[in-house]
Amino acid sequence: MQVVILGSGSPLPDPNRAGPSTLVRTSAGDFLIDAGRGVLLRMSAAMAGPGGLASVLLTHLHSDHITDLNDLITMRWAMSFAPNPLRVVGPVGTAEVVAATEAMLATDIGYRLAHHDDLNWNPDTVVDEVSEGVVFEQGEVRITAAPTDHAPVHPTVAFRIDDGEASVVLAGDTIPCEGLDRLAGGADVLVHTVVRKDQIEAIGLPRLVDVLDYHSDVAQAADTAARAGVRTLVLTHMVPAPAPGAEQEWIDQASPVFGGEILVAADLMTIEVGPVAQ
Numbered sequence: 001m002q003v004v005i006l007g008s009g010s011p012l013p014d015p016n017r018a019g020p021s022t023l024v025r026t027s028a029g030d031f032l033i034d035a036g037r038g039v040l041l042r043m044s045a046a047m048a049g050p051g052g053l054a055s056v057l058l059t060h061l062h063s064d065h066i067t068d069l070n071d072l073i074t075m076r077w078a079m080s081f082a083p084n085p086l087r088v089v090g091p092v093g094t095a096e097v098v099a100a101t102e103a104m105l106a107t108d109i110g111y112r113l114a115h116h117d118d119l120n121w122n123p124d125t126v127v128d129e130v131s132e133g134v135v136f137e138q139g140e141v142r143i144t145a146a147p148t149d150h151a152p153v154h155p156t157v158a159f160r161i162d163d164g165e166a167s168v169v170l171a172g173d174t175i176p177c178e179g180l181d182r183l184a185g186g187a188d189v190l191v192h193t194v195v196r197k198d199q200i201e202a203i204g205l206p207r208l209v210d211v212l213d214y215h216s217d218v219a220q221a222a223d224t225a226a227r228a229g230v231r232t233l234v235l236t237h238m239v240p241a242p243a244p245g246a247e248q249e250w251i252d253q254a255s256p257v258f259g260g261e262i263l264v265a266a267d268l269m270t271i272e273v274g275p276v277a278q
C-alpha cells in the first residue's frame with residue numbers, strides 16, 4: 001500500500017502546499033481522502049485520474065477539505081466514456097453538500113450535455129453517510145470509520161485503511177479523542193492534521209487563536225500516535241505552515257512524546273506502507 005500526500009496545506013493559501021487531500025493506493029484501487037484546493041493538479045502529478053478512484057472519503061465538510069470536490073465530480077464525469085458513478089463516503093451532511101455541489105454545477109452540466117453528442121448522462125454520485133464501522137471491504141482491503149472530535153464542527157470521522165498486513169489511519173481534523181485512539185491502535189502510519197500552539201499564541205490574532213480549540217497541536221498528535229503505538233506519524237495541514245528548512249522544529253515538538261518515525265508532510269510525499277516496503 002502506498003500513501004501519497006497530495007495536499008499538505010490548510011485553508012491558508014500557500015504556493016507550495018495544496019489543500020488537504022491524501023491518496024491511498026491499495027490492492028483494491030485508489031482511495032482519495034478529502035478533496036482540498038488543487039487536488040486534481042496533485043493527482044495528475046501522482047499519475048492518478050478522477051475516473052480511476054474507487055471512492056472518495058471525506059473526514060468532514062469544512063471547506064478546505066472539500067474545495068475541489070466540484071472539480072472531481074465534473075472531471076470524473078466529463079473524462080469518462082460511459083457512466084462512472086463516484087462513490088463519496090462521509091459524515092452525515094455529505095449528501096446535502098454533494099447535492100448542492102451538483103446543483104451549483106447544473107449550468108455547466110447543461111452546456112456540456114448540449115455540446116457533446118456522446119455525453120448523454122448526468123454526473124452520478126453515490127453517497128454513503130457513515131459514522132462508525134466498516135465502510136468498504138473487498139479482497140484484502142477493509143476501510144473502517146470512527147467518530148472524531150472537531151467541535152463545533154459535527155459530525156466528523158477518521159478512516160483506517162487496512163490492506164493485508166499494512167494499515168494507515170487518516171485522522172482529519174480532531175482533538176485527541178477516544179474514537180481516533182480506537183481506530184489508530186497498532187496502525188503502521190497515522191496521518192494527522194496539526195497546528196502549532198506556540199506560534200499561533202505568539203501571533204495572537206483572535207481568528208487564528210480560535211483554531212486551537214478544535215485541532216490537535218503537535219504534542220497532542222504525537223501523544224495520540226504514542227498511545228496507539230503506530231510506527232510512523234505524518235504531520236500535515238500545518239498551521240502556520242513551516243518555512244522551508246523549519247520542518248525540524250515540528251519534529252522536535254513531537255519527538256519527546258512519540259518515539260517512532262515522524263515525517264513532516266510535503267505535497268507528493270510518498271510513503272510505502274507494509275511488508276512489501278520493508
Ligand SMILES: [Zn+2]
Pocket residue numbers: 060062150153173
Ligand atoms: Zn476542519
